Amino acid sequence: MSKKQVAMVMDLNKCIGCHTCSIACKTLWTRREGMKHMWWNTVNTQPGEGSPHGWENMGGGFRDGEPQRGFRPSEADFGTAWDFNHDEVFHGGNEDAFLHANYGEWNSGENWKGPNWDEDLGGGEYPNSYYFYLPRICNHCTHPACLEACPRKAIEKREEDGIVLINEDRCSGYRFCQEACPYKKIYFNETLEVSQKCIFCFPRIDEGVTTACSRQCPGRVRFVGYLDDPDGPIYKLVHEHKVALPLHAEYGTQPNVFYVPPMSSPKMDAEGNPTDESRIPLEYLESLFGPRVKEVLDKIESERQRVASGEESELMDLLISRKWLDMFGPFTKHPRDVVSASPVRIVDPAQTAKVDVVRIMDIRSKS
Amino acid sequence: MKSRRVKDIEAYRNPLAAEWRQETVEYVKMAATPMAMQPTAYIRNSRANMLHGQVSELQVASVHDGETLALALSWEGVAPPGRDFPDAVAVTFPVRGNPILMLMGSKNDSIHILQWKAGKGVRSLLANGIGLSDKGPELKIASRAEEDGKRWRVVITRVLGQGANVAPVVPGHETKIGFAVWSGINDERAGLKSFSLDWIPFAVDA
Ligand code: SF4
Ligand code: SF4
Numbered sequence: 001m002s003k004k005q006v007a008m009v010m011d012l013n014k015c016i017g018c019h020t021c022s023i024a025c026k027t028l029w030t031r032r033e034g035m036k037h038m039w040w041n042t043v044n045t046q047p048g049e050g051s052p053h054g055w056e057n058m059g060g061g062f063r064d065g066e067p068q069r070g071f072r073p074s075e076a077d078f079g080t081a082w083d084f085n086h087d088e089v090f091h092g093g094n095e096d097a098f099l100h101a102n103y104g105e106w107n108s109g110e111n112w113k114g115p116n117w118d119e120d121l122g123g124g125e126y127p128n129s130y131y132f133y134l135p136r137i138c139n140h141c142t143h144p145a146c147l148e149a150c151p152r153k154a155i156e157k158r159e160e161d162g163i164v165l166i167n168e169d170r171c172s173g174y175r176f177c178q179e180a181c182p183y184k185k186i187y188f189n190e191t192l193e194v195s196q197k198c199i200f201c202f203p204r205i206d207e208g209v210t211t212a213c214s215r216q217c218p219g220r221v222r223f224v225g226y227l228d229d230p231d232g233p234i235y236k237l238v239h240e241h242k243v244a245l246p247l248h249a250e251y252g253t254q255p256n257v258f259y260v261p262p263m264s265s266p267k268m269d270a271e272g273n274p275t276d277e278s279r280i281p282l283e284y285l286e287s288l289f290g291p292r293v294k295e296v297l298d299k300i301e302s303e304r305q306r307v308a309s310g311e312e313s314e315l316m317d318l319l320i321s322r323k324w325l326d327m328f329g330p331f332t333k334h335p336r337d338v339v340s341a342s343p344v345r346i347v348d349p350a351q352t353a354k355v356d357v358v359r360i361m362d363i364r365s366k367s
Numbered sequence: 368m369k370s371r372r373v374k375d376i377e378a379y380r381n382p383l384a385a386e387w388r389q390e391t392v393e394y395v396k397m398a399a400t401p402m403a404m405q406p407t408a409y410i411r412n413s414r415a416n417m418l419h420g421q422v423s424e425l426q427v428a429s430v431h432d433g434e435t436l437a438l439a440l441s442w443e444g445v446a447p448p449g450r451d452f453p454d455a456v457a458v459t460f461p462v463r464g465n466p467i468l469m470l471m472g473s474k475n476d477s478i479h480i481l482q483w484k485a486g487k488g489v490r491s492l493l494a495n496g497i498g499l500s501d502k503g504p505e506l507k508i509a510s511r512a513e514e515d516g517k518r519w520r521v522v523i524t525r526v527l528g529q530g531a532n533v534a535p536v537v538p539g540h541e542t543k544i545g546f547a548v549w550s551g552i553n554d555e556r557a558g559l560k561s562f563s564l565d566w567i568p569f570a571v572d573a
Contacts, residue, residue: 069413072451149409151498151557174556175451180409 005162007227007256009244017133021213034191040198043135047123052077061182062252070179079115132262138185138198139255149180182251207338210331225329232329245289370429372572382520390428397561420561422548446551453485459545460534479534504532539573
């Protein structure tokens with residue numbers, strides 16, 4: 001086990017599904033060759049198939065401590081990005097042309113399932129339809145199924161902060177990690193023939209800068225810090241107030257990303273009047289976040305009431321995060337302020353293999 | 368097994384060359400690597416109820432011309448295109464010491480591997496235990512492969528002699544040889560393969 005563990009809490013009550021996090025990550029890390037299908041950060045609409053499609057049925061993880069067989073998601077399972085006919089619409093000279101994507105047949109074509117094809121579909125029947133967003137990254141698990149499956153010991157869990165990294169020099173592209181990870185958060189780079197995944201922005205973390213997804217999030221959804229730092233936001237939300245829960249804890253990997261489950265509007269009766277029942281079925285939330293969901297939702301509700309009646313609530317203050325930087329534990333530095341001090345900066349740009357690192361640092365200064 | 372000396376290796380680089388038909392073919396018995404030897408619990412558990420290493424025979428012939436060694440390898444089982452893992456074959460020689468083939472050598476007893484993969488050609492690897500193979504020494508190697516939808520015919524060539532980690536294969540001397548085959552159709556890679564169980568004496572004509 002690592003000495004310390006960095007972790008993330010995502011408050012699902014604040015996620016607006018804007019995908020700024022995914023774009024921040026994509027821009028920073030997955031623009032190189034063979035990475036087109038990679039979204040180390042995804043935001044899916046729940047209930048839904050997620051990314052890769054149907055990942056919750058692809059096996060892996062542990063049962064009673066024993067590794068379970070899993071399946072490798074294909075590139076197609078991650079969804080092929082749609083192309084749009086912008087040229088035809090804007091420059092084609094046909095005023096009847098309208099913008100559409102190349103997904104082929106509606107509801108069945110070969111490209112139909114883009115990465116986020118079921119966005120905002122959700123579940124339930126009008127007027128009781130519902131959905132919420134679920135952003136996901138690699139969970140940098142305490143018991144990482146990926147690491148334990150690799151016959152080449154190509155995956156390491158950093159001693160100092162528990163970040164799980166794939167050593168691309170050791171990786172032979174065997175993809176056992178992809179099978180074993182129950183969250184299906186490992187991508188295979190067909191060009192480089194290595195597996196790749198979220199790195200928890202470790203070059204930024206090393207410099208005291210939080211991850212790009214958390215720093216860019218306009219919803220102030222993402223808290224970052226050490227799980228075991230009693231003064232940090234993660235410890236408070238997970239251990240003190242106990243309102244942040246792991247996703248699919250039953251997979252047995254001890255994930256280090258936690259979620260504040262979403263509150264729900266009330267269900268409407270036939271006359272359109274609100275009832276006591278919540279629109280997002282509790283059983284559904286429990287299938288994702290486990291048996292403590294009700295307790296957590298009740299706690300948040302009662303803290304809300306306290307604030308409404310003029311009382312103070314440390315939990316509400318934390319969740320509201322009026323001071324943005326309070327969300328990031330010890331990782332509050334601005335990327336601009338560390339880039340000059342970074343050892344990565346002195347890499348010779350002539351070394352083509354490392355050019356991306358330099359570019360990454362440049363982009364970082366704007367993130 | 369032996370490698371017969373011929374005048375010129377050139378024609379033998381082609382796996383379909385008529386020259387190969389005059390050479391003695393050895394039928395090497397192959398067997399699945401034992402499940403208990405797979406290096407991680409995930410691999411052992413996930414594959415417990417699946418068969419691997421189903422290629423049970425590898426046909427081998429060899430010649431050399433004093434400079435270059437040629438090995439003709441042939442087995443049944445050609446994966447259709449689009450599989451995640453390629454069909455592959457490997458030839459192994461001990462570098463020094465007395466490495467155990469089934470353990471892929473050890474820290475001081477290395478095994479030199481020439482591994483051919485469909486679509487990728489041959490590469491040199493050095494193994495010092497299970498899961499501990501890395502880029503091997505540089506030496507002159509080449510390969511050519513043919514398949515007819517059913518059977519692979521692959522010729523691997525390497526320069527004779529020896530070097531730091533280059534396994535000695537020297538005219539007039541005997542060494543040992545081992546083999547492994549991976550079936551792409553069966554998603555075989557890493558330790559999931561069939562292999563020749565133990566070393567086979569390999570005499571190189573003077
Ligand atoms: S989420 Fe998957 S890839 Fe990430 S550490 Fe856990 S098992 Fe490994
Ligand atoms: S950037 Fe924040 S609000 Fe937007 S989708 Fe990502 S987590 Fe949700």
